[in-house]
Amino acid sequence: MNKAKQLFAGLILMALGLEAAHADYTLNLMKGVTKVSNDIYDLHMLILWICVFIGIGVFGAMFYSIYHHRKSKGHVAAQFHENTTVEIIWTIIPTLILIGMAIPATKTMLELSDVEKSDMTIQVTGRQWYWDYKYLDNDIHFESHLDEASEKVHRTPGADPRSVPHYLLNVDKPLVIPVNKKVRFVLTSMDVIHSWWVPDFGWKKDANPGFINEASTYVEKPGTYRGQCTELCGRDHGFMPIVVIAMEQVDYDAWVKKTLEQQKQKPDLSDQTTQQLLTHGESVYLKNCVGCHQINGAGVPGLIPALTGSAIVTGKWESLDGFLRAGTSKMPKFDKLNGKEVAELLTYVRNNLGNKVGDTLQPKQTALPDDDE
Amino acid sequence: MSAVVDEHDHHADDHHDHGPAKGLLRWITTTNHKDIGTLYLLFALAMFFVGGAMAMVIRAELFEPGLQFVDPAFFNSMTTMHALVMVFGAVMPAFVGLANWQIPLMIGAADMALPRMNNMSFWMLVAGVLLLASTLFMEGGAPNGGWTLYPPLVLQPITVGKALPFAIFSVHLLGISSIMGAINIIATIFNMRAPSMKLMDMPLFVWTWLITAFLLIAVMPVFAGAVTMLLTDKFFHTSFFNAAGGGDPVLYEHIFWFFGHPEVYIMILPTFGVASTIIPVFARKPLFGYASMVWATGSIAFLSFIVWAHHMFTVGLPLAGELYFMYATMVIAVPTGVKVFNWTATMWKGAMTFETPMLFSIAFVVLFTMGGFTGLMMSIAPSDFQYHDTYFIVAHFHYTLVPASVFILMAAGYFWLPKWTGHMYNEKIGQLHFWISVVSVNVLFFPQHFLGLAGMPRRIPDYAVQFADWNMISSVGGFIFGISQLLFLYIVIDTIRGGTGEKVSDEVWEDAAKHSLEWTLPTPLPYHTWTTPPSVVPTEHVLDSH
Numbered sequence: 078m079n080k081a082k083q084l085f086a087g088l089i090l091m092a093l094g095l096e097a098a099h100a101d102y103t104l105n106l107m108k109g110v111t112k113v114s115n116d117i118y119d120l121h122m123l124i125l126w127i128c129v130f131i132g133i134g135v136f137g138a139m140f141y142s143i144y145h146h147r148k149s150k151g152h153v154a155a156q157f158h159e160n161t162t163v164e165i166i167w168t169i170i171p172t173l174i175l176i177g178m179a180i181p182a183t184k185t186m187l188e189l190s191d192v193e194k195s196d197m198t199i200q201v202t203g204r205q206w207y208w209d210y211k212y213l214d215n216d217i218h219f220e221s222h223l224d225e226a227s228e229k230v231h232r233t234p235g236a237d238p239r240s241v242p243h244y245l246l247n248v249d250k251p252l253v254i255p256v257n258k259k260v261r262f263v264l265t266s267m268d269v270i271h272s273w274w275v276p277d278f279g280w281k282k283d284a285n286p287g288f289i290n291e292a293s294t295y296v297e298k299p300g301t302y303r304g305q306c307t308e309l310c311g312r313d314h315g316f317m318p319i320v321v322i323a324m325e326q327v328d329y330d331a332w333v334k335k336t337l338e339q340q341k342q343k344p345d346l347s348d349q350t351t352q353q354l355l356t357h358g359e360s361v362y363l364k365n366c367v368g369c370h371q372i373n374g375a376g377v378p379g380l381i382p383a384l385t386g387s388a389i390v391t392g393k394w395e396s397l398d399g400f401l402r403a404g405t406s407k408m409p410k411f412d413k414l415n416g417k418e419v420a421e422l423l424t425y426v427r428n429n430l431g432n433k434v435g436d437t438l439q440p441k442q443t444a445l446p447d448d449d450e
Numbered sequence: 451m452s453a454v455v456d457e458h459d460h461h462a463d464d465h466h467d468h469g470p471a472k473g474l475l476r477w478i479t480t481t482n483h484k485d486i487g488t489l490y491l492l493f494a495l496a497m498f499f500v501g502g503a504m505a506m507v508i509r510a511e512l513f514e515p516g517l518q519f520v521d522p523a524f525f526n527s528m529t530t531m532h533a534l535v536m537v538f539g540a541v542m543p544a545f546v547g548l549a550n551w552q553i554p555l556m557i558g559a560a561d562m563a564l565p566r567m568n569n570m571s572f573w574m575l576v577a578g579v580l581l582l583a584s585t586l587f588m589e590g591g592a593p594n595g596g597w598t599l600y601p602p603l604v605l606q607p608i609t610v611g612k613a614l615p616f617a618i619f620s621v622h623l624l625g626i627s628s629i630m631g632a633i634n635i636i637a638t639i640f641n642m643r644a645p646s647m648k649l650m651d652m653p654l655f656v657w658t659w660l661i662t663a664f665l666l667i668a669v670m671p672v673f674a675g676a677v678t679m680l681l682t683d684k685f686f687h688t689s690f691f692n693a694a695g696g697g698d699p700v701l702y703e704h705i706f707w708f709f710g711h712p713e714v715y716i717m718i719l720p721t722f723g724v725a726s727t728i729i730p731v732f733a734r735k736p737l738f739g740y741a742s743m744v745w746a747t748g749s750i751a752f753l754s755f756i757v758w759a760h761h762m763f764t765v766g767l768p769l770a771g772e773l774y775f776m777y778a779t780m781v782i783a784v785p786t787g788v789k790v791f792n793w794t795a796t797m798w799k800g801a802m803t804f805e806t807p808m809l810f811s812i813a814f815v816v817l818f819t820m821g822g823f824t825g826l827m828m829s830i831a832p833s834d835f836q837y838h839d840t841y842f843i844v845a846h847f848h849y850t851l852v853p854a855s856v857f858i859l860m861a862a863g864y865f866w867l868p869k870w871t872g873h874m875y876n877e878k879i880g881q882l883h884f885w886i887s888v889v890s891v892n893v894l895f896f897p898q899h900f901l902g903l904a905g906m907p908r909r910i911p912d913y914a915v916q917f918a919d920w921n922m923i924s925s926v927g928g929f930i931f932g933i934s935q936l937l938f939l940y941i942v943i944d945t946i947r948g949g950t951g952e953k954v955s956d957e958v959w960e961d962a963a964k965h966s967l968e969w970t971l972p973t974p975l976p977y978h979t980w981t982t983p984p985s986v987v988p989t990e991h992v993l994d995s996h
Binding site: 103104105106107113114116117120121124125128131132135136138139142143146147148149152153154155156157158159160163164167168171172175178179182183185186187188189190205230231232234236237238239243244245246268269270272274276279280281282283285286287288290291304305306307308309310311312313314315316369377378379380381406407 | 526588590594600602603612700740742766769777780781784791795803815833839900904907909912915916
């Protein structure tokens with residue numbers, strides 16, 4: 078008994094000690110940066126305190142009883158039981174407390190589900206394993222993948238996650254929204270169910286294949302807000318974060334202009350050295366292929382074919398190119414890749430991952446008609 | 451007169467020492483409720499360690515950020531299989547085992563009503579679990595889409611290999627086994643009670659199991675139907691859950707949780723029954739509100755059918771749906787509160803002693819209530835938009851399953867083993883087991899509340915570094931909890947083999963016979979009991995109705 082107490086005290090001290098050493102983690106729900114997220118926080122605290130209060134009452138009575146009403150103290154058991162008055166009281170009081178909780182909860186729920194009168198709409202599409210964002214008002218469209226640093230570290234045994242800033246919570250291209258605007262999100266998925274969650278906004282919403290869900294946010298404070306997919310969506314479910322940057326309107330307008338210009342640019346089809354092709358090819362591979370075929374190209378036995386030694390990969394590059402762009406019943410088609418990316422990727426997979434075909438492909442060889450200027 | 455004598459003779463004839471058969475065949479062919487109860491309990495204990503080993507893999511991988519031991523797909527297989535094995539292989543069979551042992555003893559019946567079916571339902575359970583376990587060795591690995599088996603993920607060729615049809619057939623077998631067990635329990639309770647035992651005289655364990663059995667019969671076919679639709683979607687080109695063919699993946703979630711919510715109460719209602727049995731014995735007082743406990747159990751069971759979509763607040767329900775499921779879910783707090791208040795009132799002004807079964811039962815009341823509090827927090831739909839699918843929910847349901855259902859199963863083991871075996875367990879080791887378990891289970895699960903609130907999603911094999919500290923503490927708690935359960939295994943084996951060697955009285959616990967019938971039987975229990983039903987049943991718990 079005494080030992081158990083010591084152990085318990087030790088653990089509490091350990092926990093406190095750790096808290097002093099690392100003050101960067103939180104114990105409680107974050108307040109977030111929207112009105113809804115603040116209301117949810119208040120609701121959370123209200124219910125939490127009610128629970129703590131009830132807990133103190135019930136456990137207090139129980140521990141009083143455990144301390145005083147024990148046989149070893151010579152306490153003789155009373156034989157009372159059934160008391161209608163008491164039983165009615167402890168049914169009615171909780172009911173009243175619940176009604177008291179339901180009122181603010183309903184208000185917040187109404188607020189949360191309001192997506193009317195938005196200023197702009199962004200389509201969020203879940204993919205295995207990244208997010209695809211499309212601004213329905215201005216045709217900005219891009220993919221948002223886990224950043225390369227996190228990608229490499231989590232796939233390399235022994236690599237140190239602490240060496241990467243925002244490990245697993247960083248992306249290559251963040252979503253950008255203006256502050257003080259009501260942004261409506263329409264969410265869907267191209268493959269399995271995903272769920273889009275930014276805790277600072279106060280909600281998550283499932284992205285269901287074939288259906289569209291709606292949600293909205295109104296951010297007042299510029300900043301970078303991070304989140305993750307929260308519905309199990311396969312092997313890399315843990316590796317598809319969300320980053321949203323909220324900007325002042327002027328900055329946002331500038332970002333839109335710049336992004337639209339970049340989007341219009343044709344890919345640079347000039348020749349590259351083998352080393353350049355391999356380096357760029359690795360980036361394309363990490364973004365598009367690594368989730369299934371793995372960092373070493375070994376695939377997953379019984380599920381996903383290996384690229385190492387694959388006849389398709391090491392055969393004629395023209396047929397590999399066609400295969401890639403057409404897809405199969407298991408593999409999505411990668412017609413989104415431009416000629417430059419295809420050349421880099423093909424050179425990489427044919428001369429790396431244990432393959433040694435020895436050829437280099439230049440962007441001009443793999444270019445499609447609309448890649449040309 | 452002569453007719454009576456005749457019957458007596460026949461009876462004696464039939465009864466020349468009807469002990470158990472010898473050897474292994476006894477256990478394969480047995481129709482004796484005690485043997486089948488033992489089989490269920492030992493099987494459940496074995497599966498508790500199998501499922502526990504999977505939990506150790508999960509906690510080892512989550513000990514530090516980064517991927518150290520397993521591939522993410524195997525990690526997902528572990529979370530999936532851990533849940534399936536613990537739910538269908540450990541907790542549910544353990545309660546069926548308790549029902550097999552205790553219901554006939556408590557209601558004065560000679561055996562279960564359908565003994566051959568009883569044998570069949572046990573062996574079908576074994577077949578089902580082995581089939582499920584065999585998927586671990588299949589090409590592409592065990593199912594890894596989560597125990598909820600949501601499509602389209604679970605149907606995806608790049609996610610699941612050859613395992614799916616085997617897992618589904620296993621679910622069918624487990625479902626048939628559970629339904630047969632439930633039918634048997636209902637038939638036994640309705641037809642084989644001692645003549646003087648009215649329904650409202652039954653011990654609460656019997657009541658809670660009666661209600662649980664109806665839940666099983668109602669929802670296991672629903673689950674079987676849902677997984678069969680998965681099967682036809684995968685292999686016969688139907689589109690129940692495929693939007694491209696006019697189906698809807700969210701439909702599966704509705705069907706699954708229509709099964710799934712009652713399912714979680716299938717695991718907790720018998721827990722309530724055992725707690726309501728143990729606490730009065732060690733408080734040396736009748737249960738405070740017998741009738742209200744029965745009604746609360748019935749209410750919880752009823753409510754379990756109309757709250758399923760609170761598991762789905764974020765799937766895109768219409769506002770009216772969100773509000774309805776929020777209100778309906780909040781109502782569950784009322785009958786659950788009644789139960790907790792009742793246990794507290796039962797302890798109040800008792801003359802308590804704290805043997806191991808009582809310690810586990812008190813820990814159950816406290817820690818289950820904490821799980822209830824987080825349940826209430828999550829019933830608030832807007833808040834659930836933050837809590838959903840994070841470690842907060844992981845903490846919540848583990849509080850209601852581990853220090854609740856599992857602790858009560860341990861309590862039941864300590865409470866009844868001396869009666870069943872005729873040997874006393876080692877109280878010192880029992881208490882040691884309790885204290886290590888109760889501390890480590892909180893070190894394991896309490897920090898998961900913090901992780902969830904701080905934003906860590908569930909079912910991820912690797913995490914951002916700000917979640918590192920609490921994950922490490924949680925893992926340490928997990929390892930201690932896992933290893934300390936070997937003490938329980940030791941105690942079970944030791945008690946079966948003779949225990950402390952002290953003589954165990956018929957009552958085992960002071961005045962236990964006032965509370966329930968089994969304590970009026972001789973210790974150790976003969977192989978056959980209540981061949982003549984008892985004429986008087988203890989009704990201390992229902993004094994007012996007499």
